[in-house]
Amino acid sequence: MSGVPEFVAVVEAKGFRAAGRQMGVSGTALSKALRQLEQRLGVTLLLRTTRSVRLTEAGETFYSAARQALDALQAAAEVMGELGDEPRGTIRLNIAAGAEGFLRGPALPEFLWAYPEVRLDIIVDEDVNDIVAAGYEAAIRLGEVIHQDMIAVPASGQQRMVVVGSPAYFARHPRPEHPRDLTGHACISWRPGPGAATYRWEFTEPGGEDFSVALPSRVVANDFTLMMRLVTAGLGLTIGMSDGVQPYIDRGEVVPVLDEYSPPFPGYYLHYPARRQASPALRALIDHLLRIRQAR
Numbered sequence: 001m002s003g004v005p006e007f008v009a010v011v012e013a014k015g016f017r018a019a020g021r022q023m024g025v026s027g028t029a030l031s032k033a034l035r036q037l038e039q040r041l042g043v044t045l046l047l048r049t050t051r052s053v054r055l056t057e058a059g060e061t062f063y064s065a066a067r068q069a070l071d072a073l074q075a076a077a078e079v080m081g082e083l084g085d086e087p088r089g090t091i092r093l094n095i096a097a098g099a100e101g102f103l104r105g106p107a108l109p110e111f112l113w114a115y116p117e118v119r120l121d122i123i124v125d126e127d128v129n130d131i132v133a134a135g136y137e138a139a140i141r142l143g144e145v146i147h148q149d150m151i152a153v154p155a156s157g158q159q160r161m162v163v164v165g166s167p168a169y170f171a172r173h174p175r176p177e178h179p180r181d182l183t184g185h186a187c188i189s190w191r192p193g194p195g196a197a198t199y200r201w202e203f204t205e206p207g208g209e210d211f212s213v214a215l216p217s218r219v220v221a222n223d224f225t226l227m228m229r230l231v232t233a234g235l236g237l238t239i240g241m242s243d244g245v246q247p248y249i250d251r252g253e254v255v256p257v258l259d260e261y262s263p264p265f266p267g268y269y270l271h272y273p274a275r276r277q278a279s280p281a282l283r284a285l286i287d288h289l290l291r292i293r294q295a296r
Contacts (some may be wrong), residue, residue, distance in 0.1 A: 003037030012133045022135035087284040088117035094139040101243030118281045126192035138272040156267035160242040166235035166252035186236030189217040203261040
């Protein structure tokens with residue numbers, strides 16, 4: 001029935017404008033489609049205000065049935081897709097900016113070479129909590145922030161938080177012996193976006209007690225490449241994921257400190273909703289990641 005996908009998109013995006021961006025149409029077009037759907041059904045599905053939309057009682061009943069019907073249609077389409085010669089279609093991925101090893105490593109290019117009929121639509125972002133409502137098929141995040149109703153597949157090896165500075169910086173300043181010594185250094189810190197709190201540098205005592213340090217920062221940024229450019233210029237210290245800082249260490253541009261206070265932890269995972277079967281294209285990406293992991 002015309003208007004049903006639009007209705008579901010508006011409900012899950014919690015608004016016409018957000019749903020329109022996901023579907024590539026205007027909010028006005030969505031509003032018109034919803035009015036026509038309500039006229040055909042003879043009921044009001046959504047209560048609209050200038051700032052939000054809210055389901056009526058009839059709308060809640062219809063949404064539940066519509067969501068199940070669309071899931072069934074999607075599953076049927078995926079079955080048909082599996083009958084083809086190879087995976088095809090678009091995978092919408094939301095990836096944390098800190099997943100440097102995945103973003104800059106060989107996994108994505110190798111996957112695209114292996115599956116020429118698969119397209120990737122990637123957004124690098126930190127602020128998406130509900131990937132389904134945001135229109136993503138899967139996301140890549142640290143394991144500790146993944147919801148329990150998701151299926152997770154490793155997308156990286158273990159990670160460590162590593163404090164680094166340039167040789168030129170340490171020629172002018174003593175190396176910190178303990179994280180509390182960082183208060184005497186120029187620090188370059190990260191935050192995910194405007195209005196978000198600056199990341200508190202996290203450490204673990206050799207005896208196993210976790211703690212974090214809030215440091216006065218000379219620079220705060222949300223771009224890791226910019227942060228490392230400032231560090232390699234000798235302007236201060238920063239902390240980053242091991243995958244991100246290791247190339248700089250290998251080139252001798254920075255040196256690590258405080259390693260004994262930064263034990264490894266589980267890294268990044270590709271995750272997708274447990275209630276939805278992975279599409280053939282996503283299944284191919286999952287299998288690709290598993291092959292990489294087995295080859296290590």
